[in-house]
Amino acid sequence: MQTLKDRIRKEGLVLPGDILKVDSFLNHQIDPKLSIEMGKELAQAFSDEKIDRVLTIEASGIAVGLATALALNVNLVFAKKKKTLVMNEDAYTADVFSYTKKEHNTISVLKKFLPPNENVLIVDDFLATGSAALGLAELVNKAGSHVAGVGVAIEKAFQPGHKNLEKAGYRVKALASIASLKNNQITFTDEAE
Amino acid sequence: MQTLKDRIRKEGLVLPGDILKVDSFLNHQIDPKLSIEMGKELAQAFSDEKIDRVLTIEASGIAVGLATALALNVNLVFAKKKKTLVMNEDAYTADVFSYTKKEHNTISVLKKFLPPNENVLIVDDFLATGSAALGLAELVNKAGSHVAGVGVAIEKAFQPGHKNLEKAGYRVKALASIASLKNNQITFTDEAE
Numbered sequence: 001m002q003t004l005k006d007r008i009r010k011e012g013l014v015l016p017g018d019i020l021k022v023d024s025f026l027n028h029q030i031d032p033k034l035s036i037e038m039g040k041e042l043a044q045a046f047s048d049e050k051i052d053r054v055l056t057i058e059a060s061g062i063a064v065g066l067a068t069a070l071a072l073n074v075n076l077v078f079a080k081k082k083k084t085l086v087m088n089e090d091a092y093t094a095d096v097f098s099y100t101k102k103e104h105n106t107i108s109v110l111k112k113f114l115p116p117n118e119n120v121l122i123v124d125d126f127l128a129t130g131s132a133a134l135g136l137a138e139l140v141n142k143a144g145s146h147v148a149g150v151g152v153a154i155e156k157a158f159q160p161g162h163k164n165l166e167k168a169g170y171r172v173k174a175l176a177s178i179a180s181l182k183n184n185q186i187t188f189t190d191e192a193e
Numbered sequence: 194m195q196t197l198k199d200r201i202r203k204e205g206l207v208l209p210g211d212i213l214k215v216d217s218f219l220n221h222q223i224d225p226k227l228s229i230e231m232g233k234e235l236a237q238a239f240s241d242e243k244i245d246r247v248l249t250i251e252a253s254g255i256a257v258g259l260a261t262a263l264a265l266n267v268n269l270v271f272a273k274k275k276k277t278l279v280m281n282e283d284a285y286t287a288d289v290f291s292y293t294k295k296e297h298n299t300i301s302v303l304k305k306f307l308p309p310n311e312n313v314l315i316v317d318d319f320l321a322t323g324s325a326a327l328g329l330a331e332l333v334n335k336a337g338s339h340v341a342g343v344g345v346a347i348e349k350a351f352q353p354g355h356k357n358l359e360k361a362g363y364r365v366k367a368l369a370s371i372a373s374l375k376n377n378q379i380t381f382t383d384e385a386e
Contacts, residue, residue, distance in 0.1 A: 029270045029306040030255075032263035059251035059271065062223075066256050070225035077222045078252065113222040 001041050001175040004153065005188055007034065008176055014184045018156065019100060026153060027060035027125050038175055039067020042123060042151035045173040046072075049148045052118035053077060055136050057096075057107060061124040064153050068123045077114065079107040079136060092142045096135035099128045099159075107135050116144035127152040127174060130161030137170060149173065156181070157189050194234050194368040196227065197346065198381055201369055207377045211349065212293060219346060220253035220318050231368055232260020235316060235344035238366040239265075242341045245311035246270060248329055250289075250300060254317040257346050261316045270307065272300040272329060285335045289328035292321045292352075300328050302336075309337035320345040320367060323354030330363060342366065349374070350382050 013021040025031040042064070043051075051072050056065030057079045069076035081096075082105060091108040098105060114120075122136045133150045140147050147170050155162055155174035158181075165172050177189040206214040218224040235257070236244075244265050249258030250272045262269035274289075275298060284301040291298060307313075315329045326343045333340050340363050348355055348367035351374075358365050370382040 023303070024306070028273070028303060029268050030259060030262070032259050032269055033266075035259060036263065059255060059273070062252060062255040063259050063269075066223060066225050066228060066259060069223070070229065073226075075222050076225055076256075080221070080252075110216070110221060113217070 001038065003034065003037060004176045007031075008154065008178075009186055012186055014181045014186065018159070018181050020154070020156070020178065020181060020186070022154065026063075030063050032063075035063045035067045036070070037067075038064050038153055039069070039071045041175055042068045042121075042173065043071035045151060046121055046149055046171075049121075050119055051121045051148050052145075053114075053120045054123050055079065055109070055114070055120050055140060056123045057081065057132055057136060060126075064125055065123040068121065068151065072121070077109055079109045079139060081105040081107055092139045094135035094138040094142075097129070097131045099131065107132075107139070109139050111143070114139060114143040114145065118143075118145040119148045120145050121148045122150045122170075123152070124150075125153045127155035127161040127165075127172070128159045130164040133161065133165055133170075134168065137165075137168065151175075154178065194231065196230060197369045200224075200227065201347065201371075202379055205379055207374045207379065211352070211374050213347070213349065213371065213374060213379070215347065219256075223256050225256075228256045228260045229263070230260075231257050231346055232262070232264045234368055235261045235314075235366065236264035238344060239314055239342055239364075242314075243312055244314045244341050245338075246307075246313045247316050248272065248302070248307070248313050248333065249316045250274065250325055250329060253319075257318055258316040261314065261344065265314070270302055272302045272332060274298040274300055285332045287328035287331040287335075290322070290324045292324065300325075300332070302332050304336070307332060307336040307338065311336075311338040312341045313338050314341045315343045315363075316345070317343075318346050320348035320354040320358075320365070321352045323357040326354065326358055326363075327361065330358075330361065344368075347371065
């Protein structure tokens, strides 16, 4: 998605540890028009499937998740994060490790908002190791529903997330795919040799 | 806003301690079309002001905040919550007490995303004691900007939030205003005697 790649190139900050900061338009300050465009693109990418629901994770997945759910005309559900495991028989839970924050979280969704026999599209702002998306997929599987695929705004293709998700059998769509952040240079996969 | 009031009456659950659960469409599962409608209504309510930015708080303010920012054609910024005070010279911080969760949080926004001399509309899903909105207003004031007003989806008018905000000089608009949750009955202010 060219608009997104242009924004990343213009405003993205590369930090030590292969961190890409895009908090001026994606996950702290948010450009609503760009969010809506991204949602339309992700909906389009999965338009050959009948999607029943979009599942994302708080907080930074909510904007692009909402826009995708709007474009698909379905409900959005966002998983909640807790640092400690909360046992709750009314909720599906999974363990997720955040690469950026170096911390474990238990993510959860109330069972009533993840019914069985649905086709659920997982959406997030970032894909790096794939831990968040795999955790969300675990919730969908526990619910007895099917993962239609995983759609993200930005993926770091040099990290194993994309491959891990495909290995697990999930289709992956990233609107911008980054091949490398070496030497503080942002290189997209379609520009890499 | 009639659509919202109808949804609250149909799906809202009253819990002990004057808690109103509307997590089937507002803050866990989200109805994107309703979010967009609410955003338009809030934008409309402040259409006599030139708004430069919408400020909300993670996680459940993001959907209605995004929709309001979209309708106003401005950026959204969401404040982040931490349970412990994080000193960060690049961020404005304020202390907020959550009525529902009975916990203190330090909320913060990076200074670069809250420039001075702006007219900032504060948006949130709920208004009860007003602590979150007052904390957000404190961030705006620290930034040297002006609070255009506070727009919320639902207010519990029998709690002091609305009055506290008006006392502090802020204009308040709630799309649905609840007069009472007594005896598990949801009564809106325009229906109360």
